[in-house]
Amino acid sequence: MSLKLDQSIDDALKLVNDHSGQGYFEALVTSLARLIQADYVLIGKIDLENHTAHSLALWCDGETSSHLSYPLEETPCDQVFSGGTCIYPRDIAELFPKDKMLADFGLQGYVGRSLKNHNGEPIGLLVALFKQPDVASENILSIFDLFAIRASVELERAQWESKLQEQIELLKTKNQQLDLSHTIFEHTNEGILLTDHLNNIITVNAAFEKLSGYSKTELIGKNPNILSSGLQSEQFYTELWGTLLKTGTWQGELWNRRKDGSTYPIWSSLSEVKNSQGVTTHFIASVKDTLVEKELQEQLYHQATHDYLTGLSNRFEFHQHAQKAVAQANRNQEHYALLRINIDNLNLVNASYGHETGDLLVQTIGQRLNQCLSRENDLLSRLGGDEFALLIGFKSNTNLQKHLKKISALFRQKIQTKENVFSPSCSVGISILGEDAHDLDTLLRNADKALRYAKENVRGSYSFYSTDFDQKVRRQDVLQDQLFHAIAKNQIEPYFQPIINLVDGSLSHCEALARWQDERLGRVAPDEFIPIAETTGLIQQLGKQIFSKATKAIHELNQKIDNPIGVTINRSPFEFSINEKTSYAEYSLNGLNSDQVSIEVTENLMIDSPNHAKRHLSLLKKQGFTLALDDFGTGYSSLSYLKLYPFDYLKVDQSFIRDMQPESDDFVLVKTIIQMAKNLGLKTIAEGIETEEQRLILIQLGCDYGQGYLFSKPIPKDEFEAFALKYVPA
Ligand code: C2E
Ligand code: MG
Ligand code: MG
Numbered sequence: 001m002s003l004k005l006d007q008s009i010d011d012a013l014k015l016v017n018d019h020s021g022q023g024y025f026e027a028l029v030t031s032l033a034r035l036i037q038a039d040y041v042l043i044g045k046i047d048l049e050n051h052t053a054h055s056l057a058l059w060c061d062g063e064t065s066s067h068l069s070y071p072l073e074e075t076p077c078d079q080v081f082s083g084g085t086c087i088y089p090r091d092i093a094e095l096f097p098k099d100k101m102l103a104d105f106g107l108q109g110y111v112g113r114s115l116k117n118h119n120g121e122p123i124g125l126l127v128a129l130f131k132q133p134d135v136a137s138e139n140i141l142s143i144f145d146l147f148a149i150r151a152s153v154e155l156e157r158a159q160w161e162s163k164l165q166e167q168i169e170l171l172k173t174k175n176q177q178l179d180l181s182h183t184i185f186e187h188t189n190e191g192i193l194l195t196d197h198l199n200n201i202i203t204v205n206a207a208f209e210k211l212s213g214y215s216k217t218e219l220i221g222k223n224p225n226i227l228s229s230g231l232q233s234e235q236f237y238t239e240l241w242g243t244l245l246k247t248g249t250w251q252g253e254l255w256n257r258r259k260d261g262s263t264y265p266i267w268s269s270l271s272e273v274k275n276s277q278g279v280t281t282h283f284i285a286s287v288k289d290t291l292v293e294k295e296l297q298e299q300l301y302h303q304a305t306h307d308y309l310t311g312l313s314n315r316f317e318f319h320q321h322a323q324k325a326v327a328q329a330n331r332n333q334e335h336y337a338l339l340r341i342n343i344d345n346l347n348l349v350n351a352s353y354g355h356e357t358g359d360l361l362v363q364t365i366g367q368r369l370n371q372c373l374s375r376e377n378d379l380l381s382r383l384g385g386d387e388f389a390l391l392i393g394f395k396s397n398t399n400l401q402k403h404l405k406k407i408s409a410l411f412r413q414k415i416q417t418k419e420n421v422f423s424p425s426c427s428v429g430i431s432i433l434g435e436d437a438h439d440l441d442t443l444l445r446n447a448d449k450a451l452r453y454a455k456e457n458v459r460g461s462y463s464f465y466s467t468d469f470d471q472k473v474r475r476q477d478v479l480q481d482q483l484f485h486a487i488a489k490n491q492i493e494p495y496f497q498p499i500i501n502l503v504d505g506s507l508s509h510c511e512a513l514a515r516w517q518d519e520r521l522g523r524v525a526p527d528e529f530i531p532i533a534e535t536t537g538l539i540q541q542l543g544k545q546i547f548s549k550a551t552k553a554i555h556e557l558n559q560k561i562d563n564p565i566g567v568t569i570n571r572s573p574f575e576f577s578i579n580e581k582t583s584y585a586e587y588s589l590n591g592l593n594s595d596q597v598s599i600e601v602t603e604n605l606m607i608d609s610p611n612h613a614k615r616h617l618s619l620l621k622k623q624g625f626t627l628a629l630d631d632f633g634t635g636y637s638s639l640s641y642l643k644l645y646p647f648d649y650l651k652v653d654q655s656f657i658r659d660m661q662p663e664s665d666d667f668v669l670v671k672t673i674i675q676m677a678k679n680l681g682l683k684t685i686a687e688g689i690e691t692e693e694q695r696l697i698l699i700q701l702g703c704d705y706g707q708g709y710l711f712s713k714p715i716p717k718d719e720f721e722a723f724a725l726k727y728v729p730a
């Protein structure tokens with residue numbers, strides 16, 4: 001070889017060496033083609049399975065070209081592949097007529113060499129093709145070989161690199177899967193323990209550490225029997241292993257022991273792990289704390305059978321146990337009393353102080369009643385809202401009385417809340433097993449009748465069932481039903497009773513009094529239906545209806561008379577809701593001015609909730625209403641009410657007026673009340689004036705206004721209008 005050629009080969013190889021990967025092969029075919037003046041040069045790798053060559057780099061008519069694949073069968077390359085090196089100086093297309101490409105490209109000469117790996121195995125081929133005959137000669141073979149060696153090395157290197165890359169990708173995927181498995185392993189709620197084939201612990205997850213109280217490091221290498229509670233027999237474990245080794249799995253409940261010595265039940269699933277040869281390599285235990293599940297179940301059962309507020313049995317639970325207790329008592333002729341206990345005015349407490357205070361009251365009463373349970377079969381339940389049921393056994397009547405005394409004493413103890421002190425009061429209805437009833441339902445029903453009687457007649461005390469109650473209770477039920485309909489149909493009407501200025505005899509204003517004429521029950525007195533409206537919550541609606549009708553009637557009347565009058569309207573403490581915004585603002589004045597309307601409340605409002613009353617009364621005052629304290633003298637009649645609240649009128653109860661004779665006790669009392677009121681700047685209204693004598697005495701005592709049958713009974717709107725139109729002061 002000439003020096004010049006040597007130099008060219010060196011330069012060409014250097015150029016090739018400057019490249020790597022695909023660039024290397026392209027540089028190689030380009031340099032080789034130029035050196036040996038070939039028209040085509042190709043480096044291919046062999047796909048043994050399909051007996052096909054895939055080009056890695058192809059020099060084609062002066063430039064590198066896109067890759068191609070071609071089957072080796074009956075091509076000169078096939079010979080190269082099996083024989084090593086081939087040279088065909090000319091007529092190659094004729095020699096291999098089935099290789100259409102040779103003829104298509106008009107090729108004459110061919111040089112090919114197989115590329116082998118370091119083990120001598122063929123991995124590819126290097127081929128040069130010539131359009132001119134005889135260029136492919138022995139002369140170029142040494143150059144060709146130099147390039148072929150380099151191509152072999154690079155091809156083998158590229159193959160290794162690609163295999164390595166595949167391995168790396170495989171490892172990456174495996175690692176990702178392992179990471180995922182590890183995350184699941186560590187984060188699952190189930191405890192997992194993994195042992196080797198000899199049952200030595202290899203690892204546990206965090207849930208297992210938590211469950212057992214042992215750390216992973218304390219457990220690794222140990223036999224899982226360090227967790228056993230000793231509560232299962234040898235036999236149990238023999239059967240467990242028998243099943244596990246025979247079937248590959250075992251499931252069941254067993255007790256384990258924590259590090260701190262406490263035992264706990266678990267639900268365990270054991271699996272045997274075998275390799276591809278069927279040899280046991282590991283055991284896996286996955287365990288669940290069944291205590292948590294059991295506790296959850298118990299918790300749910302407790303919630304379904306107990307009252308959330310007091311923790312006492314609810315109605316359902318009480319029934320279940322009371323049925324059994326009653327059956328047993330009937331069999332053994334034991335004495336039992338059923339008490340239905342109702343907290344008086346809980347509605348009012350809720351409305352005045354909010355439900356938190358009401359709840360506290362219920363809870364405290366519940367706790368106190370709990371202290372009354374002395375015998376095993378005694379039962380206590382909160383039946384609902386403000387009502388409890390107590391089933392207690394007793395030996396004799398004296399013994400029962402003792403129980404009742406104890407209960408009454410417990411009720412009387414005051415209850416202190418953050419802001420107030422309450423004197424709770426409960427009404428109790430009692431029915432006796434064997435005397436009043438033989439089964440639970442009748443016992444409950446009769447105790448309920450006795451309770452209603454107690455509430456109506458002896459509030460704050462107890463009452464035993466009597467057969468007379470049946471009739472009373474029936475009326476009460478009918479009343480409640482009818483009242484609901486009457487209010488829904490807006491059938492209750494205000495009647496009006498005049499209030500006379502005692503000084504000049506003029507008609508000053510009138511009191512609106514609710515009247516209900518029921519089609520079934522006839523006329524029902526407000527003293528009977530107002531308390532029902534209060535306890536059923538209907539009072540709010542009734543109050544609005546009366547207010548609206550009364551203001552409308554008086555506004556219409558005022559259009560017809562010279563001296564307009566005012567109207568005074570009763571308002572129950574139950575109408576003063578906790579929400580201060582709902583006041584008379586939402587009631588319709590129907591054209592009257594608010595200063596023509598006076599609101600009457602009784603002392604109960606202040607006794608039950610002094611601060612609440614103050615806020616509401618001040619609000620009404622701000623809205624322009626005048627305020628009257630009704631029935632003064634019947635309750636606590638403390639001066640402090642008068643000083644603390646913004647009243648304008650004080651209504652002296654009719655019970656003082658009725659028997660008032662000059663210098664009688666009542667006379668002195670009324671005189672003192674009027675005097676006291678004057679000192680406080682209040683006007684007085686005497687209720688229930690029936691005689692001329694009473695009127696004259698009251699004038700003499702300086703009473704400002706009077707109301708009573710002497711002037712007129714409460715009368716319907718039209719009659720009152722007629723009364724007012726023709727009224728002339730006496
Ligand atoms: P009250 O507010 O003290 O009303 C006066 C009661 O005395 C009325 O009884 C009236 O008819 C009666 N009365 C008036 N003058 C005489 C008399 O000279 N002799 C006798 N013996 N009685 C007289 P009524 O209408 O039966 O009302 C009873 C109570 O019912 C009222 O007492 C009041 O507390 C309540 N009430 C009546 N209407 C309403 C109402 O619309 N809302 C509320 N919350 N309570 C009402
Ligand atoms: Mg009144
Ligand atoms: Mg009154």
